[in-house]
Amino acid sequence: MANDHMQTTAPDTGLRIKTEVKFQEAGAPSPAAGGEPDIVCRKVNLSYGDNHVLHDVTMDMEDRRVTALIGPSGCGKSTLLRCLNRMNDLIDNVTITGEILVKGLDVNAASTDVIEVRRRVGMVFQKSNPFPKSIYENVVYGLRIAGINDKATLDEACERSLKGAALWDEVKDRLGESGLGLSGGQMQRVCIARAIAVEPEIILMDEPCSALDPIATLKIEELMYQLKEKYTIVIVTHNLQQAARVSDKTAFFWLGRLVEFGPTADMFTAPSGKLTEDYITGRFG
Amino acid sequence: MERHQFEGELQNLRNQLLTMGGLVEQRVHRAVHALMHRNEEDAQRIIATDKEVNDLQMDIDNRCLRLLATQTPLAVDLRLITSAMKINADLERVGDQAVNIAESVLVLIPQPPLKPLIDIPRMAAIAEKMIRDALDAFVRNDAALARDVLRRDDEVDELKDQVFRELLTYMMADPGTIQRALSLILISRHLERIADHATNIAEDVIFITEAKDVRHHAEEQEPKP
Numbered sequence: 001m002a003n004d005h006m007q008t009t010a011p012d013t014g015l016r017i018k019t020e021v022k023f024q025e026a027g028a029p030s031p032a033a034g035g036e037p038d039i040v041c042r043k044v045n046l047s048y049g050d051n052h053v054l055h056d057v058t059m060d061m062e063d064r065r066v067t068a069l070i071g072p073s074g075c076g077k078s079t080l081l082r083c084l085n086r087m088n089d090l091i092d093n094v095t096i097t098g099e100i101l102v103k104g105l106d107v108n109a110a111s112t113d114v115i116e117v118r119r120r121v122g123m124v125f126q127k128s129n130p131f132p133k134s135i136y137e138n139v140v141y142g143l144r145i146a147g148i149n150d151k152a153t154l155d156e157a158c159e160r161s162l163k164g165a166a167l168w169d170e171v172k173d174r175l176g177e178s179g180l181g182l183s184g185g186q187m188q189r190v191c192i193a194r195a196i197a198v199e200p201e202i203i204l205m206d207e208p209c210s211a212l213d214p215i216a217t218l219k220i221e222e223l224m225y226q227l228k229e230k231y232t233i234v235i236v237t238h239n240l241q242q243a244a245r246v247s248d249k250t251a252f253f254w255l256g257r258l259v260e261f262g263p264t265a266d267m268f269t270a271p272s273g274k275l276t277e278d279y280i281t282g283r284f285g
Numbered sequence: 286m287e288r289h290q291f292e293g294e295l296q297n298l299r300n301q302l303l304t305m306g307g308l309v310e311q312r313v314h315r316a317v318h319a320l321m322h323r324n325e326e327d328a329q330r331i332i333a334t335d336k337e338v339n340d341l342q343m344d345i346d347n348r349c350l351r352l353l354a355t356q357t358p359l360a361v362d363l364r365l366i367t368s369a370m371k372i373n374a375d376l377e378r379v380g381d382q383a384v385n386i387a388e389s390v391l392v393l394i395p396q397p398p399l400k401p402l403i404d405i406p407r408m409a410a411i412a413e414k415m416i417r418d419a420l421d422a423f424v425r426n427d428a429a430l431a432r433d434v435l436r437r438d439d440e441v442d443e444l445k446d447q448v449f450r451e452l453l454t455y456m457m458a459d460p461g462t463i464q465r466a467l468s469l470i471l472i473s474r475h476l477e478r479i480a481d482h483a484t485n486i487a488e489d490v491i492f493i494t495e496a497k498d499v500r501h502h503a504e505e506q507e508p509k510p
Contacts, residue, residue: 240359241357244359268359268360268363269359269360269363269364269496270360270364270496271360276360277360277361280359280360281288281358281359281360281361281362282288282291283288
């Protein structure tokens with residue numbers, strides 16, 4: 001499954017092999033445990049009307065790794081994130097060119113089912129958005145939408161997802177209570193459980209911790225370490241320390257362009273670009 | 286977004302390291318001066334005042350720790366602060382070597398001079414200049430000057446070997462010279478170590494400015510482009 005796209009995007013094989021080699025040098029486990037490009041962006045351009053927001057973004061996000069997108073507000077990082085599961089469809093007057101492949105699936109192709117894209121590419125937002133339903137119903141919501149109503153299946157999915165989101169022990173005795181009664185950090189983990197209940201391959205996180213206190217933030221970050229064993233994660237964050245802590249690779253965006261993209265440890269100790277260095281050290285502007 | 290407060294702190298750190306550098310360089314200079322002029326009082330004073338260097342070292346380390354804890358420095362700032370801690374340790378060791386030299390001087394002073402000293406003051410001049418240039422390179426982010434410091438280390442090593450060979454002949458000819466010859470050999474060894482500390486500092490400067498680790502001759506082993 002993970003290797004399907006290797007054939008579908010044959011022209012770029014050379015580039016990807018290069019990326020892979022780099023990863024092994026960095027002391028990562030063998031490619032069998034992830035590291036192949038999972039999401040492939042080629043010359044992605046996006047405009048909102050006349051406003052050209054993303055310029056020729058070309059990058060690969062690797063399988064079962066955490067990729068962090070950083071940059072000042074308005075640099076296009078969230079826009080790129082939303083391209084990956086077609087969340088920009090919800091905005092009028094958007095033009096996207098270039099190619100985005102998720103596990104070999106051309107996200108923007110006319111033949112591609114957007115529902116299928118969003119099932120495979122889950123998303124967690126800045127502000128946790130639990131539905132005014134029980135914790136249980138919040139978690140299995142996606143499955144119900146998909147027409148699954150078998151109680152045993154839903155129970156199993158609920159427990160598995162809550163365990164996956166490191167929340168099971170805290171809520172297992174009150175699954176019937178409203179999701180709105182949880183703490184901010186718990187609500188965000190309910191949203192993560194809801195995202196993984198439909199068994200996606202990729203999880204996008206748009207500033208998942210910006211509304212959380214440090215303890216809840218650490219819990220989500222710990223969770224990300226566990227989640228990346230099964231899922232490819234792309235996270236947008238304004239918190240540089242968070243990017244440094246959780247991600248394997250970091251991409252720095254500025255004015256809609258990808259300025260620098262490399263192993264996180266290198267980006268935060270010895271970035272190659274002056275612009276990156278100025279941003280990371282807080283001397284921007 | 287500029288970080289005036291943080292920039293000011295970094296500047297204070299640089300200044301303090303310079304003070305430390307000036308202090309230990311001066312102490313090396315005085316120790317060798319005490320040797321040349323057989324000045325017991327100066328040698329005693331160097332030994333007695335080592336605490337100044339030690340106190341400054343702890344002060345600088347504290348400053349670095351505080352910056353690491355409160356400013357979460359990254360990239361060039363991270364390289365600067367972590368290297369400052371290493372440079373600080375190297376400078377403190379240079380101060381210790383000045384004390385070691387002074388102790389050897391105290392052994393030598395009561396005895397008649399073994400020979401006119403020529404190579405040892407040359408070694409001292411080169412080593413002191415290496416320390417000064419390494420710190421200049423640090424302040425000015427001058428990697429070229431730092432590389433020049435690295436090259437000079439060989440000169441000091443050669444002089445040390447020369448001193449050792451020469452004094453060996455004295456010791457073989459007359460066992461009565463052994464104590465004085467050994468003291469001089471030790472002094473040349475201390476000066477050689479001081480040059481090594483200057484080399485370490487120069488390597489740190491290259492790491493700060495170019496993010497390149499050139500320790501252990503890593504640069505010479507790189508394939509030429």
